[in-house]
Amino acid sequence: MAASYDSQPGSAHAVYVALRHRFSDGEYAPGQRLTETALATDLGVSRTPVREALGRLLAEGLVIPAARGVAVAALSPSEAQHLFVLRADLEALAAELAATRQARGQLAPAEVDALDSAVDQVEAAVEARDARASARANLALHRAIGAAAGNPFLEDALHRVWDRIAVTTVANLDDPHWAGAITEQHRAIVAGIRAGQPETARQAAKAHIEAAGRAYKPAT
Structure with missing residues (x-):
């Protein structure tokens, strides 16, 4: 059976899961700026799945809009x-x-x-x-x-x-x-x-x- 789109390496879901793991492992500091270009290069994918993954993280409150990208959300x-x-x-x-x-x-x-x-x-x-x-x-x-x-x-x-x-x-x-x-x-x-x-x-x-x-x- 062919793998679904979401489970394919490089898909938006795969990028989202990878970023979620980085958050839970404490790899990003509160307030740290994340850009599509840097993340795409780091993960070895195009910017499109990164953009979609960041959109999900924005909706969940894990990142917030920032200049030329997003920043890791910090709790007040x-x-x-x-x-x-x-x-x-x-x-x-x-x-x-x-x-x-x-x-x-x-x-x-x-x-x-x-x-x-x-x-x-x-x-x-x-x-x-x-x-x-x-x-x-x-x-x-x-x-x-x-x-x-x-x-x-x-x-x-x-x-x-x-x-x-x-x-x-x-x-x-x-x-x-x-x-x-x-x-x-x-x-x-x-x-x-x-x-x-x-x-x-x-x-x-x-x-x-x-x-x-x-x-x-x-x-x-």
């Missing part, structure tokens, strides 16, 4: 506050649902073990003082918990929230005080899921995101 303090309120409830629900599925025997042992492994990877990156690796591992853990919840609509909402926050996650995980605190909080969430205790997992996740919101430093 009030926007960050609103987003973390939403994120706390979404992630609390995800942890609760994951723990509920565990209690019902709906999570495979490998899925739960993968959560512990993801926590270990965050801890290793933090101990190595590698903020970018820490951000990637941290996002991978939260995505794994979102997937374990088994609710695709919740997972989609979480991805949208994570993407808006991702561009400044690297800078925040470069703070040794906050970076050192997250491992214990992560382990508390996963312990609640593993034990099949929905309320424990919910409270641990909510407390973690609320703490993240207090530690969050919007770009200046």
Whole structure:
């Protein structure tokens, strides 16, 4: 079967996915200007799919119009506050649902073990003082918990929230005080899921995101 247009290398969708990965990996800084020409050269594609991909990113609020291109959007303090309120409830629900599925025997042992492994990877990156690796591992853990919840609509909402926050996650995980605190909080969430205790997992996740919101430093 032939690949669809969206899945072809060099398509607008492929470029969009590549750029989204760069955002989540912290490769772009808040306020950084991006041009069609530079991105097309970097990605080895024409300017047309880049233009279409940037249009999608504009619609999603990840970039904003700028001179001769776009700039990576930065959250204002009030926007960050609103987003973390939403994120706390979404992630609390995800942890609760994951723990509920565990209690019902709906999570495979490998899925739960993968959560512990993801926590270990965050801890290793933090101990190595590698903020970018820490951000990637941290996002991978939260995505794994979102997937374990088994609710695709919740997972989609979480991805949208994570993407808006991702561009400044690297800078925040470069703070040794906050970076050192997250491992214990992560382990508390996963312990609640593993034990099949929905309320424990919910409270641990909510407390973690609320703490993240207090530690969050919007770009200046």
